[in-house]
Amino acid sequence: MxxxxxxxxxxxxxxxxxxxxxxxxxxxxxxxxxxxxxxxxxxxxxxxxxxxxxxxxxxxxxxxxxxxxxxxxxxxxxxxxxxxxHSSSPGQLFPADRLKEVDRWLQAADALLSLFRREMAEAGLKEPRIVDSMLPPGLSGLSLVVARYSVRCIFQRLATKYKQDDAAAQADQVAADLAAAAAAVAAHPAKLLLPGSSQLTYAEIALASALNKAAEVNKPLPPAAASSSAAANSTAKAAGAAAASAGDAASAAAAETMADCMPVVQQLLQQFPELLQWARETAQQHWAAGASMPSS
Ligand SMILES: N[C@@H](CCC(=O)N[C@@H](CS)C(=O)NCC(=O)O)C(=O)O
The missing domain is CATH 3.40.30.10 (Glutaredoxin)
Structure with a gap:
């Protein structure tokens, strides 16, 4: 090799x-x-x-x-x-004099992914359509039953792995990080995170990847399967009630996207639409494979 x-x-x-x-x-x-x-x-x-x-x-x-x-x-x-x-210009992604700043944005990316994974796993354990949205198309019979069971096991493991004693504090921290990121890229002429930096570092790579993942919650959910529609309806009603209590009457209907079952992530994404756009554009402009990355 x-x-x-x-x-x-x-x-x-x-x-x-x-x-x-x-x-x-x-x-x-x-x-x-x-x-x-x-x-x-x-x-x-x-x-x-x-x-x-x-x-x-x-x-x-x-x-x-x-x-x-x-x-x-x-x-x-x-x-x-x-x-x-091992690149021809070492230190570009991790500039020696700015490692603390790169690490700060890496921590922010990891905190967002941790919050996203926990809320998705918890929502997926209640809403069968989230499980179904993770499955490859065309499954039926026993392979469908086995695949659904496997995804539920993964959700169970992720819910445990990313469990937080103080979920509210974590959400506040992520919101503060995203506000700081939005301010940093708005102030930078090339829309980078590190002030005065002229090239992409691992800070942008990590944060843009995390935001692009989080944005996937806006994808529509598949229709409820007959066998799981009762549970799906009850979760949809719960999601509707949560939205209504948040004063958003328009979305107080059945859950249409994963975000409808993930109020914390949904609220964060709604707070920072310009940062989501930044993440999408950064992947598209700075990474050939980013153009075909899944986006909301
Ligand atoms: N710190 C690791 C985390 C990687 C990670 O958690 N990957 C996920 C896939 S997105 C995974 O394999 N999860 C399975 C598990 O946690 O058991 C890294 O940065 O590579």
């Missing part, structure tokens, strides 16, 4: 930011599908390949070529740091 091999999961914002960093650094690498399976046995060939048979694994990962010391990187930011260090 003479090139690094990135294991990439298309819906994963952590995979996006690793790939974006590799592309921005001009690294030549092989991009392979991440061997995710809801079942341990299905994951076995992939786990064997990366030498992690029993540990918890997350996407993305990157195998390094033996000529460069070999090894496996298991974190998106480690992949980005490796890419930056």
């Amino acid at each position: 003479s090139q690094p091999e990135l294991f990439y999961l298309p819906p994963s914002p952590f995979s996006w930011r690793a790939k974006w960093a590799l592309d921005a650094a001009g690294i030549s690498y092989k991009c392979s599908p991440y061997g995710f399976s809801p079942f341990y046995l299905g994951e076995l060939p992939f786990r064997w390949r990366i030498g992690k048979l029993f540990e918890r694994i997350t996407a993305p990962m990157m195998l390094l070529p033996s000529e460069q010391g070999g090894g496996l990187l298991t974190d998106s930011t480690d992949i980005a740091r490796w890419a930056d260090a």
